[in-house]
Amino acid sequence: MEDRVKKELIAVVGPDRATDKPEDLVAYSLDPHIEEHLPDLVLYPLSTEEVSAIMKIAYREGIPVTPRGSGTNLAGETVPVKGGIVLAMSKMDAILQIDSDNRVARVQPGVINFEFQQEVAKYGLMYPPDPSSWKMATMGGTVGTNSGGPKTLKYGVTRDYLLGLTVVLANGDVLRTGGLAIKNVTGYDLTRLICGSEGTLGIVTEIIVRLIPKPRASRTVRADFPRLEDSSNAVAAIIGAGILPAGLELMDRVVISAVEADAKLGLPTDVDAILLIEVDGDPEGLDAQVRKIEKILEDNKARTVMAAANAEEADKLWTARRSAVSAMARLRPNTALEDATVPVSNLTEMIRRTVDIAKKYNLQIGVLAHAGDGNLHPLVLFDQRDKNELQRVEAATEEIFRAALSLGGTLSGEHGIGMAKARFLPMELDEVAMSVTRRIKESLDPKKILNPGKFV
Amino acid sequence: MFAEAIKEDLYSCLKCAMCQPVCPTYRVMRMERYAPRGRVQMVKKYLEGDLSITKSLQEALMSCILCEACAQACPSGVRLDRVFENMRMELHETLGPKFAKKALFAALQDPLLMRLGAGIARVGSRMIVAPLNIEWKLGNIPLNRLPVFNRSSFRSRVGEIVPAKGARVGRVLYFTGCATDLINEDVGRAVVKVLTSLGLEVLVPRDQVCCSVPIFLSGARREALPNVQKNLDILDRTDVDAIVVDCATCGGGLKKAVPHLMEDLGLDTEKAHRVASKIKDVSEVVVEYLEELPIERKTKESPLTVTYHDPCHMVRSMKVSTPPRQLLAAMDDVRFVEMAGADQCCGGAGSFQFEHVEISAGVTSRKTANIRATGAQTVATGCPGCRLTLTGNLLKTGDPTVVHTLQLLAERLRA
Known part of the structure; x- marks a missing residue:
């Protein structure tokens, strides 16, 4: 980047909110993805106007711009592969408005998902999208990746709660989409176009979301299944019985062993799967629902079924699930967390194939799943300094994607494509879909400066 | 290295x-x-x-x-x-360190120099700051909120062996730390009073020196070694049941950071581990005698509302968080209120608050907000550093006072 341009960019935000010091560039060269690349400059804007001024300069000069929240995304979305500017949105962290009468809120992109949820809970309201990274993830980041979470099955993903956005386009123009009204069908749904676009179409600087009343109670049930297919049958039967759990999580044998070795929670290590089921709603109706679930689990050959008597017991049951990623990660230096997703009826088959792939490539792979919506999280363990193992990881990952697609699934249920899965995109999108994708990108970002080197 | x-x-x-x-x-x-x-x-x-x-x-x-x-x-x-x-x-x-730190290290390394410095500071604060009502601040702390140094060293006055009251049930060694020795003699007196009233003989070796955590955590690991080794020689004895600390940083240092330091420098760690295994926060020792505690049974008519702040080095380095709360719960006239984020840093961290004023202020303001939200009249904690920071930042009318947990306990012992 030319000094002249750098000076001009720094002048927009001032020297306290701009840096090109080597340590800072190193700290912004990464996200959880394995590859890293140094940016030339990191800027911390505080307003839509500043972002617009930055984009005008970047557009004029053709400088790449990679927006970033907390950098917790899992597909390399925020690695600045082409250098240029990292726009760190973390300081734009104000909750601008919570309107409890109309059940809408306006926030800046740097607000942390968890903190926002805590805040709306004070009004008896809930914002359901709850990615596992919710304590770090920003609202802007969850819009960029259209995040889901354990509650997705019942409540949907980020895009289902977006009412409007303020977006700075590649040339610095400010686009306002949607509004405060809950129903709005005016024009193209530009809000949803931006949601999940991973910073390739514009920089989100303000977000309007809708909120829902917070359920008054919840209950948790755990079931241990000696056989994997019985657990899948139970999942299908629960949903078939008209029950929509707020969480329906599965841990496979590998993960159970790792958690038990690490945390000693008394989990059975001789079963194929453990299911954790959470239902929420009015307390009056929950007991009957829990009894119905217990019956279904027993009918589907669960060895043990445990319903938590109170919140404390429920928390204990969830500890196992919460410790799963840590327990696995501690086994080896690196952990890749994939998110191949299949129609729920193919869940068992997909887990089986994953286990076979692990054997074939001699890798440790454990499976966590949001079982209710067929969203698998294979955890692949390795050491990135072992080149041979790294190659096997890449081959195994590709095979997992192929398996998911052949079972009618998708490359990504919730993590996105980023740079990690960019080369697999044509496996899922046909020539027409790829062409439409490219044309949308070209019309909004003709100079290809927004988050270049990613999926589009 | x-x-x-x-x-x-x-x-x-x-x-x-x-x-x-x-x-x-x-x-x-x-x-x-x-x-x-x-x-x-x-x-x-x-x-x-x-x-x-x-x-x-x-x-x-x-x-x-x-x-x-x-x-x-x-x-x-x-x-x-x-x-x-x-x-x-x-x-x-x-x-190399900054000049101010160099001076601090020199003082911490040399007990005589440190006592001299403390004496000068005591005179300065009494004769200049207090009468002139100077509004200057050191970091975020107004000068008149800085503690006044002890008249003379606590260790030199308490004696090397303080006998148990009544029948002796055990013997502990008290590592006083610099803060108690030179600033907070009120804490030292409380600790000795409580321990002896439990039937413990308290040894206070006069030649113990600074734990040196502030020196070696700043990176001056080699410079800290003489002090560290001297303390290990003094503390490594088989005739005491425990080595008691009243300062989270000394405790965390001796229990964890010193063995790590020795290991990282490739030195023999055996003695450090032996000493570490005996280090206990004073609250850990006292809760072992919770049933027998000779505590006044006071009326609960108007209880004192108390909240507790977990010092970083106590809750994480020493992994001690329950005992101080158990002690507070044992006091009849205390109503304990847990604050949000009790185990989050107070922003002080020794010299950190003076070197990184802006960050420190941000961290501290979260802590003081959480404290105020409890409505407590008193904040109990187990670290002189946290006490200094909190005292210096709880400046509004109606803000609670900050004390060591043992002070509250000592006040409630039967005569």
Whole structure:
């Protein structure tokens, strides 16, 4: 980047909110993805106007711009592969408005998902999208990746709660989409176009979301299944019985062993799967629902079924699930967390194939799943300094994607494509879909400066 | 010298950022420079030869509070505290400390010099600051809120052997730390009063020196060694049941950081581990006698509302959080209220609050807000550093006073 341009960019935000010091560039060269690349400059804007001024300069000069929240995304979305500017949105962290009468809120992109949820809970309201990274993830980041979470099955993903956005386009123009009204069908749904676009179409600087009343109670049930297919049958039967759990999580044998070795929670290590089921709603109706679930689990050959008597017991049951990623990660230096997703009826088959792939490539792979919506999280363990193992990881990952697609699934249920899965995109999108994708990108970002080197 | 075993940890970092939300400096600054993940990456790139030691790198690493919250949160078990401690030694050996720190280290290393300094400060605060009502601040703390030094060293007056009251049931060694010795003799007296009333003989070796945690956590690990070794020689004895501390930093240092220091420097760790296994916070010793505590049964008509602040080095380095709360619960006339984020740093961290004033103020303001939300009249804690920071920042009318937990207990002992 030319000094002249750098000076001009720094002048927009001032020297306290701009840096090109080597340590800072190193700290912004990464996200959880394995590859890293140094940016030339990191800027911390505080307003839509500043972002617009930055984009005008970047557009004029053709400088790449990679927006970033907390950098917790899992597909390399925020690695600045082409250098240029990292726009760190973390300081734009104000909750601008919570309107409890109309059940809408306006926030800046740097607000942390968890903190926002805590805040709306004070009004008896809930914002359901709850990615596992919710304590770090920003609202802007969850819009960029259209995040889901354990509650997705019942409540949907980020895009289902977006009412409007303020977006700075590649040339610095400010686009306002949607509004405060809950129903709005005016024009193209530009809000949803931006949601999940991973910073390739514009920089989100303000977000309007809708909120829902917070359920008054919840209950948790755990079931241990000696056989994997019985657990899948139970999942299908629960949903078939008209029950929509707020969480329906599965841990496979590998993960159970790792958690038990690490945390000693008394989990059975001789079963194929453990299911954790959470239902929420009015307390009056929950007991009957829990009894119905217990019956279904027993009918589907669960060895043990445990319903938590109170919140404390429920928390204990969830500890196992919460410790799963840590327990696995501690086994080896690196952990890749994939998110191949299949129609729920193919869940068992997909887990089986994953286990076979692990054997074939001699890798440790454990499976966590949001079982209710067929969203698998294979955890692949390795050491990135072992080149041979790294190659096997890449081959195994590709095979997992192929398996998911052949079972009618998708490359990504919730993590996105980023740079990690960019080369697999044509496996899922046909020539027409790829062409439409490219044309949308070209019309909004003709100079290809927004988050270049990613999926589009 | 960066310990080889700790270098390996850097390759276990998943870059997941689970350290971010627990990091007090990141929460204030919202920049990766001030986040554990960013700092770990800097250390890694330095060791790989891609970054060199500069003032700017030093600032990033020295702006860490070493509160250990990140190490506790890390899913893959990276020992971030040890990564940063090793890196600080690299920085120190290349760049050296700032002048003010050099003077502080010199004082902490030399008991005579330290007593002389304390004497001058006592005179200064009594004769200049107090009468002139000077409104200057040191960091975020008004000068008139800084503690006044003891008239003379607590250790020199308490005696080397304080006998148990009544039948002797055991013997403990009391490592007083500099703060109690020179500033908070009220805490020292409370500790001795409580321990002896439990039937414990209390040994207070006069020649114990500064634990040196402030020196070696700044990176001056080699410079701290003489003091560290001298203390180990004094403390390594088989005729005491426990070594009692009233300061979280001394305790965390002797229990954890000193063995790590010896290990990282490739020195024999046997003695350090032997001493570490006997280190106990005073509250841990007292709760063992909870049933027999000769405590006044006071009326509950107008209870004193008390909240408790967990010092970083007590809750994480020493893993002590329940005993002080048990003591508070045992006091009839105390109503205990838990604050939100009790185990989050107060922002003080010794010299940190004077060197990183803006960050410290941000961290402290979260803590004081949480304290005020409890409506407590008193904050109990177990660290002289936290006490200093909280006292210096709870300045509004109606704000609670800050004391050591043992002071509350000592006041309630039957005569």
